[in-house]
Amino acid sequence: MTQAPTPATPDILCIGSVLWDIIGRSNLEMRVGSDVPGRITRLPGGVAMNIAMTLARFGMRPAALSAVGRDAEGNELVAACAQLGLITDHLYRSEDLPTDRYMAIEGANGLIAAIADAHSLEAAGDKILRPLLDGTLGSEAVPYTGPVALDGNLKLSLLTEIATHPAFDKADLRVAPASPGKAERLRPFMTHSRGTLYVNLEEASILCQEEFSSSAEAADALLARGAARVLVTDGGSSATVADQDGSCTQAPPVVTVARVTGAGDTFMAAHIVAEARGEDRDTALASALRAAATYVSGEPPV
Ligand SMILES: Nc1ncnc2c1ncn2[C@@H]1O[C@H](COP(=O)(O)OP(=O)(O)OP(=O)(O)O)[C@@H](O)[C@H]1O
Numbered sequence: 001m002t003q004a005p006t007p008a009t010p011d012i013l014c015i016g017s018v019l020w021d022i023i024g025r026s027n028l029e030m031r032v033g034s035d036v037p038g039r040i041t042r043l044p045g046g047v048a049m050n051i052a053m054t055l056a057r058f059g060m061r062p063a064a065l066s067a068v069g070r071d072a073e074g075n076e077l078v079a080a081c082a083q084l085g086l087i088t089d090h091l092y093r094s095e096d097l098p099t100d101r102y103m104a105i106e107g108a109n110g111l112i113a114a115i116a117d118a119h120s121l122e123a124a125g126d127k128i129l130r131p132l133l134d135g136t137l138g139s140e141a142v143p144y145t146g147p148v149a150l151d152g153n154l155k156l157s158l159l160t161e162i163a164t165h166p167a168f169d170k171a172d173l174r175v176a177p178a179s180p181g182k183a184e185r186l187r188p189f190m191t192h193s194r195g196t197l198y199v200n201l202e203e204a205s206i207l208c209q210e211e212f213s214s215s216a217e218a219a220d221a222l223l224a225r226g227a228a229r230v231l232v233t234d235g236g237s238s239a240t241v242a243d244q245d246g247s248c249t250q251a252p253p254v255v256t257v258a259r260v261t262g263a264g265d266t267f268m269a270a271h272i273v274a275e276a277r278g279e280d281r282d283t284a285l286a287s288a289l290r291a292a293a294t295y296v297s298g299e300p301p302v
């Protein structure tokens, strides 16, 4: 009898949405009701997947924890994830839930609208976390101690569990919102002072219910509301890293912007990688800003 190969050991876990992005693009200006020629593509997406892909490009070996159907779309998605360097052995493969999808329409005037259908991830609930509780990657008695990139597509109840459960209190949690509409789901990490939050100025405003004019101001407010550690970005303006011991604010390098979608994921992944290399607070922030600037200027990210 042939034995199943032993799963590779991940150096980071990415927990959240792994789904198919279906993107319709036209180079014409669009508005509500437009019906125009263009291209429709399908590619792996979901915030956790996007961060995992970027981490893999930066040389890390991420494992994805998510829900993927056992349908044809799910099988193709898992194969695509493996191709992109992800460990897929710990995914929850559901018999009865379809693989999730995100659909966006982009015109010459930017994103027109998008719908995220992450119902299967939400329905799977804590089943996606089994490997961290059943001893495969960790358990309540022997908690997982490595880094985790977590996205805010999970339901608030599950995010609250991660923010409070003993099985997660030794993990180095790095948490990103899934969209401005889901930013509020990250509040448990503020109330329970667990993990590092990666947010832009708009998401910081939603979390604090307050307008901010700079990343430094937003970082102070997030800490005042209980966050243990935050990284606040603000596009081409300064970004701030802060915790109870102090803060550092740096301006990104000035570049010509060729693309912005994905800048936040690139910043977060580059920052995690920089800290994994042992860089100190200020050096790691500078590394992440440099990598994100290279990304937005359209050059290869490394
Ligand atoms: N115009 C720019 N010039 C230089 N760097 C930029 C620019 N825009 C974004 N970046 C880099 O990307 C980082 C993240 O950008 P931003 O704050 O826009 O994140 P985001 O809104 O989460 O991004 P996304 O577009 O992926 O949702 C910035 O801190 C910066 O390092």
Ligand SMILES: O=c1[nH]cc([C@@H]2O[C@H](CO)[C@@H](O)[C@H]2O)c(=O)[nH]1
Pocket: 017, 019, 020, 021, 044, 045, 046, 047, 048, 050, 102, 116, 118, 153, 178, 179, 182
């Ligand atoms: O609610 C969500 N919106 C968007 C995303 C993902 O973000 C990317 C677009 O910003 C895209 O990959 C989409 O799947 C998600 O996972 N959840």
